[in-house]
Amino acid sequence: MQKPLRVAALLNAAAGTIQRQGKGGLRDTLTSAFSQHGILATLQFPTAGELESAAEQVLRQVSTGEIDAIVVGGGDGSIRTVASVLAGSGVPLGIIPLGTLNHFAKDLGIPLDPERAVATIAAGHVLPIDVGEANGEIFINNSSIGFYPHVVLERERRRRKHGLSKWVAMALAGLRVLWHLPVFRLSIRVEGQAEPYRSPSVLIGNNAYNLSVPAFGSRETLNEGRLYLYVAEARTRLALFWLACRCLFGNVDQQHDLRILNGLSAEISTRHRRRLLVAFDGEIRALRPPLHYRIRPQALRVFGPAPNGYPASNADAYDRSNL
Numbered sequence: 001m002q003k004p005l006r007v008a009a010l011l012n013a014a015a016g017t018i019q020r021q022g023k024g025g026l027r028d029t030l031t032s033a034f035s036q037h038g039i040l041a042t043l044q045f046p047t048a049g050e051l052e053s054a055a056e057q058v059l060r061q062v063s064t065g066e067i068d069a070i071v072v073g074g075g076d077g078s079i080r081t082v083a084s085v086l087a088g089s090g091v092p093l094g095i096i097p098l099g100t101l102n103h104f105a106k107d108l109g110i111p112l113d114p115e116r117a118v119a120t121i122a123a124g125h126v127l128p129i130d131v132g133e134a135n136g137e138i139f140i141n142n143s144s145i146g147f148y149p150h151v152v153l154e155r156e157r158r159r160r161k162h163g164l165s166k167w168v169a170m171a172l173a174g175l176r177v178l179w180h181l182p183v184f185r186l187s188i189r190v191e192g193q194a195e196p197y198r199s200p201s202v203l204i205g206n207n208a209y210n211l212s213v214p215a216f217g218s219r220e221t222l223n224e225g226r227l228y229l230y231v232a233e234a235r236t237r238l239a240l241f242w243l244a245c246r247c248l249f250g251n252v253d254q255q256h257d258l259r260i261l262n263g264l265s266a267e268i269s270t271r272h273r274r275r276l277l278v279a280f281d282g283e284i285r286a287l288r289p290p291l292h293y294r295i296r297p298q299a300l301r302v303f304g305p306a307p308n309g310y311p312a313s314n315a316d317a318y319d320r321s322n323l
Contacts, residue, residue: 005122006040007094008058008067010082012074013045015098017114026114030073030096033115037122041071051078055085062091069303071121073114075099076141080281084138087131087299094121094303100166104140104281107219109305121303128298129222132206134291139206139280140300143293145268146184146201146232149277149284150177186270188229191263201232204266204293211258225297227266231259266293 009030011018018026023045034041046054051074061067071094072082079095086093096117097105108127111117132139154173158164164172186197205228207219269290270276278287 004038004040005124006066006068007034007042007071007121008061009034009041009043009071009073009094009096010051010054010058010078011043011045011096012051012072012078012098013047015074015078017098018045018073026073026098029114030118033118037118039118039122048078048081051081052085055082059085059089059091062089068092069094069121071096073098075102076104076281077283079104080138080140080283083131083140083300086301087138087296090301092126092301092303103217107141107222108302120305123303123306125304125306126301127223127304129300129302130206130225131296131299132204132227132293133296134204134278134280134293135287137278137280137285137287141281142203142205142209142279143281144201144203144279145276145291146182146199147177148201148203149279150182152279152282152284153277184270184276185272186268188231188261189267189269190229190261191265194267197231197259199231199233202268203230204228205230206295208262223298225295226262226264227293227295229261229266231261233257233259264295267291268293 011026011030013023027043030041030043044054055070055072058067058070062070069092070082070086072079073096075097076099078099083093094117095105095108095110096114097110097112098114102112105112105117108129110120129140132143134143137143151170151173154176155166155169158169158172159166162169181200183198183200184202186199186202187194188197188202205219207222207224207226208228209230210216210218210220267290274288275286276289276291278285278291
């Protein structure tokens with residue numbers, strides 16, 4: 001007889017959907033959905049600062065046989081935090097998208113509706129997913145240096161000081177950072193070959209990003225097992241402004257706007273800065289270069305859509321009878 005799946009659901013109390021719907025409403029929705037699909041679930045609402053320790057505690061429960069899998073509810077930052085704990089453990093991760101953009105869930109084809117996301121977990125298809133890593137920090141989508149992390153810091157400063165909405169603060173922050181455009185002198189080494197670059201922005205993707213419409217900014221696969229580096233060629237304020245505009249409309253000229261590199265690992269160094277601001281799925285760290293990037297192939301197991309939405313060879317069924 002098949003045993004019921006036992007999960008601990010860690011729901012970021014600061015996630016956008018929870019803020020709009022309230023804990024009570026979401027708790028009722030998810031409790032009903034888990035019960036309907038025969039899943040035994042305990043729901044927790046840790047803060048963002050508590051999420052990592054909560055995931056570590058639940059992982060210990062998995063090791064003692066009390067829990068079978070972990071579910072995270074939140075945006076990409078929340079997923080990254082829990083994925084950092086689970087990477088390499090073999091413990092399946094369920095995802096309930098509750099953030100603003102939900103890039104990771106969209107790329108995997110996970111429904112954005114919480115009840116349908118629970119149904120995806122109940123279906124039991126586990127996908128082996130790559131993660132990226134740099135100097136011990138995990139990322140599920142991308143990491144970046146230059147323009148973007150500076151914009152994020154300025155955005156959060158404006159939100160704290162003036163109480164602005166996220167998008168208004170982002171627009172104003174973008175204009176300010178653009179005016180004080182930092183151009184970095186970098187050495188980028190990919191699989192043993194190093195080249196010098198002068199660029200305001202470098203993005204390192206966990207697998208390849210589409211650079212053409214209608215799929216601009218998405219990824220077709222998350223288990224190719226390669227990092228992709230996108231080095232902006234724009235070096236002036238006007239050039240970077242037009243590049244940003246073309247990105248918004250999915251009209252990037254890959255030959256003139258970007259230098260694209262890919263490999264299993266990469267090293268980014270500079271002799272001109274003692275520390276670099278680095279974004280990991282939107283969260284900012286100040287790190288001392290060089291930055292050592294690597295791909296960790298299939299280090300994360302995620303409950304995802306049925307194989308018709310993902311290559312069948314890349315999915316395996318989660319057999320509850322062995323629990």
